[in-house]
Amino acid sequence: MSAISTQFSDTVSLLTTKLGTQWLIGTPLGIGKPNPMINHLYEHAKNNNHVNMEIFTALSLEVPHGDSLLEQRFLQNFNPDFFGHYPELSYIDDVKHNCVPDNITVREFYMQSGKMLHSSSAQRNHVSSNYTHVARNMVDRGVNIILQMVAVKRSESETLYSLSCNPDLTLDILKVAQQQGKPRPVVIGMVNEHLPFMGGNAAVEADFFDLIHDHADNYFAPFATPAQSINVTDYHIGLLASTLIKDGGTLQIGIGSLADAMVYCTQLRQQHNKVYQDLLDETKISKKFNTLIEKAGGKGEFKQGLYGASEMFVEGFMHLYEAGILQRKVYPDAHLQELINTKKISDKITPGLLKNLLEWQVIDEVITARTFLRLQYIGIFKADLDFKQGCITDSAGNVYSANLQDDNNLSAIEQHCLGENLKHGVVLHAAFYMGSKRFYQWLHSLDEEQKTVFQMTAVSQINELYGGEALDRVQRIKARFINTCMKVDVLGAAASDGLEDHQVVSGIGGQYNFVAMAHALDDSRSILMLRSVHTGKKSVTSNVVWKYGYCSIPRHLRDIVITEYGMADLRGQSDEVCIQRMICIADSRFQEDLRAQAVTHKKLSPTWQVPSEFCTNNPEMLNQQFKAAQQQGYFPTFPFGNDFSAEQLTIINALQWLQHNTNNKYATLLTVIKALFVTAREKDRVYLQMMKLESCSKFKEKLYAKLFIYALRQQ
Numbered sequence: 001m002s003a004i005s006t007q008f009s010d011t012v013s014l015l016t017t018k019l020g021t022q023w024l025i026g027t028p029l030g031i032g033k034p035n036p037m038i039n040h041l042y043e044h045a046k047n048n049n050h051v052n053m054e055i056f057t058a059l060s061l062e063v064p065h066g067d068s069l070l071e072q073r074f075l076q077n078f079n080p081d082f083f084g085h086y087p088e089l090s091y092i093d094d095v096k097h098n099c100v101p102d103n104i105t106v107r108e109f110y111m112q113s114g115k116m117l118h119s120s121s122a123q124r125n126h127v128s129s130n131y132t133h134v135a136r137n138m139v140d141r142g143v144n145i146i147l148q149m150v151a152v153k154r155s156e157s158e159t160l161y162s163l164s165c166n167p168d169l170t171l172d173i174l175k176v177a178q179q180q181g182k183p184r185p186v187v188i189g190m191v192n193e194h195l196p197f198m199g200g201n202a203a204v205e206a207d208f209f210d211l212i213h214d215h216a217d218n219y220f221a222p223f224a225t226p227a228q229s230i231n232v233t234d235y236h237i238g239l240l241a242s243t244l245i246k247d248g249g250t251l252q253i254g255i256g257s258l259a260d261a262m263v264y265c266t267q268l269r270q271q272h273n274k275v276y277q278d279l280l281d282e283t284k285i286s287k288k289f290n291t292l293i294e295k296a297g298g299k300g301e302f303k304q305g306l307y308g309a310s311e312m313f314v315e316g317f318m319h320l321y322e323a324g325i326l327q328r329k330v331y332p333d334a335h336l337q338e339l340i341n342t343k344k345i346s347d348k349i350t351p352g353l354l355k356n357l358l359e360w361q362v363i364d365e366v367i368t369a370r371t372f373l374r375l376q377y378i379g380i381f382k383a384d385l386d387f388k389q390g391c392i393t394d395s396a397g398n399v400y401s402a403n404l405q406d407d408n409n410l411s412a413i414e415q416h417c418l419g420e421n422l423k424h425g426v427v428l429h430a431a432f433y434m435g436s437k438r439f440y441q442w443l444h445s446l447d448e449e450q451k452t453v454f455q456m457t458a459v460s461q462i463n464e465l466y467g468g469e470a471l472d473r474v475q476r477i478k479a480r481f482i483n484t485c486m487k488v489d490v491l492g493a494a495a496s497d498g499l500e501d502h503q504v505v506s507g508i509g510g511q512y513n514f515v516a517m518a519h520a521l522d523d524s525r526s527i528l529m530l531r532s533v534h535t536g537k538k539s540v541t542s543n544v545v546w547k548y549g550y551c552s553i554p555r556h557l558r559d560i561v562i563t564e565y566g567m568a569d570l571r572g573q574s575d576e577v578c579i580q581r582m583i584c585i586a587d588s589r590f591q592e593d594l595r596a597q598a599v600t601h602k603k604l605s606p607t608w609q610v611p612s613e614f615c616t617n618n619p620e621m622l623n624q625q626f627k628a629a630q631q632q633g634y635f636p637t638f639p640f641g642n643d644f645s646a647e648q649l650t651i652i653n654a655l656q657w658l659q660h661n662t663n664n665k666y667a668t669l670l671t672v673i674k675a676l677f678v679t680a681r682e683k684d685r686v687y688l689q690m691m692k693l694e695s696c697s698k699f700k701e702k703l704y705a706k707l708f709i710y711a712l713r714q715q
Helices: 006-021 034-046 069-083 090-096 120-124 131-141 172-180 232-242 258-270 273-282 286-296 315-322 333-341 354-358 369-378 407-416 437-445 459-463 467-476 511-520 573-586 588-600 619-631 646-660 665-675 682-690 699-713
Strands: 003-005 023-026 050-058 102-106 147-156 158-161 186-191 211-213 250-253 307-311 387-390 391-393 399-401 427-431 454-456 479-485 487-489 525-529 533-535 538-540 560-563 566-569
Touching: 003 006, 006 186, 023 034, 034 050, 034 090, 034 102, 034 147, 050 131, 050 525, 069 646, 090 102, 090 120, 102 120, 102 646, 120 533, 131 172, 131 459, 147 172, 147 454, 172 407, 172 459, 232 258, 232 286, 232 525, 232 560, 232 619, 250 315, 258 273, 258 315, 258 454, 258 479, 273 286, 286 307, 286 566, 307 315, 307 399, 307 459, 307 467, 315 427, 315 437, 333 467, 354 407, 354 511, 369 387, 369 682, 399 407, 427 459, 511 525, 525 573, 566 573, 573 619, 646 682, 646 699, 665 699
Parallel strands: 003 211, 023 050, 023 147, 050 102, 147 186, 186 211, 250 307, 250 479, 307 427, 427 454, 479 525, 525 560
Antiparallel strands: 147 158, 387 391, 391 399, 533 538, 560 566
């Protein structure tokens, strides 16, 4: 039985006793970190430089504090209500400012996007690794501690624990260490009653841990992401992606506004199909890409539904489930799943099933104990049956032979021993979750039966086919792996996690795994989404490029690429065709330069020109296409809820306007000059008070107040 502790000093004592002063800590990515415990150990190591501590993790989440004065003032108003008393990780600030003590190292294989671009410490200690290889890498480095936040379910008779949001690497690390004959890391859990309890492989007994810390002072609301706005560009990309999803298929998606837009458009396809199809016609998507849509996707409602196999359980899956789309159950038996796929059987158990299974050679003529347990687990045999000495016994004491060659015996078994429906069906397998407050509340609200269809498990089960390929192949049919990237060259190579100067923006995570899996599975596709341009401080640049100095996904794995202007099907195509299709989905301001470069380097015929239907790829065209639908109430800015007050939204819009109009020296000078001549109106007072700019004494504050007032006037 694991010890239960209420003091972090017990953790220090345990680690010192078992491991001395060499602490190599593995702790989950995202929200599964036990922040108060990590902070205590980090502080202990800072104060005791004889302790050598390494933290190996990913996605260390930071509450935003802002860069400019206006951003900081807004977040000072927003953060207390939204983030509350969230205990921030103390090492993040040290990493950002390159002042981690010499006896401590913080390594991440995935970073909060863009947050560590200016940190030498973070950039030098980044570990580039596929998500599925991280457990191996951790064990190779000698990880000897696992720190994990856990959920709890208490009753009068027992207390159960769950790895909840992060079974992803914990389970794999312990498995790899055992396989390699290495010592089991010391596993310490910190209970947080605010964390939703998830079952399946995430549920563990108390003896899974060497120590469990449980104290109410350390319960806190998990890190939640504020609602993201979705603009017309994102909706265009999401609409295109939604046409490539096949009914009865499999879906993997990531986080962000592009994924949210895709989810919204997929809901629209299901719930307002006529509006959806009319929009596809009005935007000429049906005309331009009909061949690809018919081959790879569809435009109709989902009759069979989808199954999710995704490293991340994102909020989008919640919306797809509530919309009746995420409803295709898969079962933990490859033979039976194949029969379901071919519609030979359904999840409803009917008379004659055993006879059919015999004919299809799924079971043998004599049932063994192993076969009996297999069929009972899946629900074909009733749960109250027993199997002893080659016979089946029901709850009434009736005994049936295991020999199915006897027709009378077979009939009796089918009449008295069969269940009603298959069991252990799942609509989603995932390795970790993170999302909004609404998402966590929804997870809490699920009843026990509902929770069983959402299975949290090790990342090795999700992101690879190895180890269970036969089952994975029949579960993950017609799979669509939909992810985002930053840049794609005209030959289909994508940069998703880093810049060409090798600065790491985030990390590869599982993207490569899913792209490769799309090529390994039958009738499956990898779909990479990106915005066609990047608007920087000085200029607008194309994200569809001739070449880029960094690559996350190589061109030999090219598949489907989507921008707001269209879809490029690159799989199996020649370089010239790929170049043509990529230019067609680029912003028209950059098409001619891309064409000329391709011709110069002898990769494109000089006679080829951009087809006329792709020569008006510009933002004005996009806005016009969605105008009517938005006027009817479709494609709202916040389709899945809003975490901001009306006043906060006004401030956000003003700050965004100001950022756009100060993105170069000339624009900044012009905006400043105009702002100097404005005075606050009475209705501006509430916003100035929220931003603590109503009475400024310093010149910098006075200037920012003027700029802020001027930006408010533009709303």
